[in-house]
Amino acid sequence: MSMSPFSLLVLLHAALTAAAPARRATNGYAPITTTCPSTQLVRQADGISSAEASYIAQRYQKASQALDSWLKSVDESFETGQGHWGDWHGQHSKRQWTEWWQQQGRAPVIALTSSGGGYRAQLTGGGVIKGFDSREAPETGVSGLYQALTYQAGLSGGSWLLSSIAGNDYPTISSIQTNLWETALQNSLLVPQILVSQQARPIYNTVQADVQAKAAAGFEPSIVDPWGRLLSYGLLYGADGGVQDTMSSIASGSNFTSYNAPYPIITALGSDLSINGVCIPQPNATQYEFHPYEFGSWDTGVDAFVLSEYLGTSFSAGKPTSNCITHYDQLGYVLGTSSNVFASACSAVPANMTAEATSLSLVENLAYLTAPGAPGIPEEALFGLFPNPFQNFPSSPHVSTQKTLELVDGGVGVAYQGNPIWPFLHRNIDVIIVNDNSADTVGNFPNGTEILHTYEAAVAAGLTTMPVIPSAETFVSKGLHQKPTFFGCNSDETATIIYIPNYNYTYPSGQPTSKIQYYKNETDGMVANGVQIANYGGKADWPLCLACGIMKKSGNTLPSGCSGCFEEYCYN
Template identity: 35%
Template sequence: MLLSAALTLPLVASVLGQAASYAPRLVDCPTESLIERTGSPLDGSQSLQADEAAYITTRRSQVLPPLWTTYLANDTGYNVSQLMIEEPKLGIATSGGGLRASLYGAGTIAALDSRNETNLGGLLQLAEYTAGLSGGSWAVSSFAMNDLPTTYDLVLGQNGQTGWLLDMDILAPGGILGFGDNDDYYDILTEDVRAKAQAGFPVSLVDIWGRGLSMHFFNGTTESDFFDTNSLHDQGLLWSSIRYTQNFQSHAQPFPIVVSTSRVSMEEQITGNSSTVIPLRNTVFEFTPYTFGSFDHTLSARIPLTFLGTYLNNGTAVNSSACVNDFDNAGFVIGTSAALFNAVQNEFSSDTFTNLISTLLSDITDIQTVDYAVPLVSNILNSFFGFVPEGQGSAPFESNNNTVLEVTDGGENGENVPLGPLLVKARELDIILAIDASADTDFFWPNGTSLLATAERTRDYSANYTSFPRIPESPDEFVAQGLTTRPTFFGCNITTNGNVSAPGAYPIIVYMPNAPPPSGSGYLTNTSTFKLNYDPEDVVSFLDAAHVNGMKGFETGDETSDPQWPLALKCATVDRARTRAGVARSEVCDSLMNKYCWSDGVAEILTNYTASTGGNLGDNSNGGGTSGASSLSALSLSAVAGLVVATGMMLMA
């Protein structure tokens, strides 16, 4: 449990880490306003919250410089001291996609972790931010809440970790015939949620879902006490208690962010031919260890996370004794980011699942004490009721008339990789690793849909204050060019002297899609989003496969990995800092950036080459998590890179 990881901290930290129960509590309101405006994105005045800014500043000045110096030594052809005038700034985004995304994200993070025998140079240790959404938020939060153990310790339950216990199904951990165990399991979940309802707060299916997730991704439940109704199961663990872990206190871990999105009403959900559930224009929310809110121009405001669930009218508490604490339950936060029930309510896949959901909804109705709760989304009393964002004249926040803020799965607007918060100019990131385990195709592989959604949202709703690099124009182009089989750099070149905060500037996006194994056969990681349990052997195989995929880069000749891939990634990581320092690209980095960077100029070459090698994800199915042969003829980019260099094409972003 978190408390054992914080024993060296003052006692008050441990007390704050675990609330007495799952139920929030009412407290006196502070004298200062709970709403803090982020500044207007329209005039470039956005700023970080003070605690976040202090964390990042300390991490940049005291923790990261020696790590960067070690990472950059020797092989890039640069003078490291020149690059460190304004050091690189890195973020990692981990997509949604249920347990598939959690495992793929964790396995890829293993490839970024310097503590593993094979790694890409310790980019996990160098990252300033990690953002997770839905299944990705489960992994990001589990790492942060458990004090940043290694992937294999965390997931498999080694060296003091309890493990994710993924052989216990999230909805029916006792198995189809384990009626007694399943009854005990749901008694544990519903009794916790009942306490919240009896305290006068709205509850929904997401509360039960979040409590179930807690029993896997945090450290308060073991295999031996999983069905024990007398055990606590981290029912009072707060997401804000990440601040009290040792690695956070020493600024030794990336700053974590969990992403969700706003739904105005059931009627507002998109139906028909649209591929999204929530409109792209809706506000994207972020949970940080300190705040809840959004940098989107539709809101541009936040509240302290410790006061999440406090109802405010135009920024003012309606009752000075009715502010809320302990609403940021850790399971509730990651359940909110993965609150997909409203999106699949008409698509429950089996009678068993339908009956279970119906039973749970009936249980929720029985324990509900208020009449304004919304059953299939996360219910958060609206701190932004009646709120008008800065710089918007009389234009209100879209949910400013809702007593309950309806918050849903962060990927329901199509942005399944949580890039938005990492594109915020105030965070000044130079490069973002986009780990994509989406299930966009018929066989559950990603095809660039999420990046296209972010590009569209940036263009149509955020163009005045943020930017996104040029990318292919459709999922078909991503597939046709082989970009779904290997890592690719987008946005390599900008004309703002490396200043990522300047208008029109953007970070380099390193797209790292879930893909079949490089050898053409092996464990396939394209399992269903609705697969809610994995055998221990499958967990190890999945992590290993994701780790290998993260390490492979572009295949070269008969090799299953590119030995230059770690160096290519290093060149991309420092490229904005290099530009800021006025240093020309070194010969080796120029060659590798040409090899891995995408531009319109290489699109046709990539398409022709992919077609000639038979690169196609459409034929790659999975065996429900078992090993199987892939029909993919994996793409080698070395010949393509040679053609690009030979024809002298300029790889402009």
């Protein structure tokens, strides 16, 4: 079943206002006031944090061992070093990093990105991970590559996928698929008949209480609050749809503390509504990232990070102005922010005081949902709202006077970027595997437009790590939108991008982003097709060629078959 995001909001209103009188959520959604620690909470973005560096140093050891095992399973003649991640996590040019990597004989640092695209992206991206995961059966020729990842990023539907993995302490996709997704997506709370049913009434009551509790705690709710809460019931195992799960609490999971998982990053875009009245993100819009240790941006004009645990705290010049706030980084609110397309309405919303859902128009519903009984809501209530931790901070002139950061889905705007590549252009990543499940075409498949936008934005920002990406016309004419392609093969100045687009190998995977219900057979079909995307439909030379692409810049001797792979897969 498909419906527009705004039609969905009408349903959200119907459910929440038709529910029984509100009660406080059992496990609590509202942000919590606490005493501030004496340690530094806000810093300039002069490299990754010491906490992230410490995690990556440990994770890299396990990832490089896993990569060595996978490479040897593909071809015994592959050579890969183990080495130490060491002190090379600071600001160094890509060429310096590559030269050092080659001299040390190190294994590459590998990241995976999962694009936006609603449930299409969640399920297809989940299948790709399932194909890469050595814990899954049956094995594919690329099983084991997931264990070799050091980083993983998600945006919008890809953030739903990453949140469902990281928020549940990194189970297999098969496990989440069977025990959560199949039932949750078939009985989707986003479907009108299900949302207003008697069976769903307890969830409606809880979500309504959550939104009101946040307002009572002194924080302005937005449509992202009920949006993220309802999504979470299909993504997180925790009580009341994972209401206690936060971005920072991921760091306490057993697989995270054992360094068994790639470091997770979720992205969103900033709006300049409060600065210059521009609602839709422009090509130079600020890219923000959420991860277990920090939230912030590398971009000029912000160039700062705050500890994720203390998001929601009022800061001035990097210092708390009073007590600290925790639990504002609630995971549902983060994944809801990353998938927030509602702010594209770009207008204040008047209210209709009636509570009869059948009589409410779209704008009336939006007003009643975010502020019941109020005369209306301002335009900014359509955004993911975060008290600005960078007020009066020296490195953040662009947002220095903003009281609140207003965030949207990274896949919207004038030059939308549906692939969360940006965080890895600011870290020394050797190989970025980009799984693109965007809907650039009428058939809901990618055509290279969104990764091209990232390249153009990187050039404008002076980021030389991003390899050259051709036009969408070239993507289509050369068939690059329907097959894996390697970008940056022959440049020591850039990362290597392994581009893996959605393609319908075994199932019609070009489902619309607006599709909000998947029956069990559809969920299983989408995930199974994602496995085939990871394994290039079972093409015989793919495991070898993928391994060759990953190791091309290592400086090590490569198997003889790699030369043919580079001719077939490298874009020059």
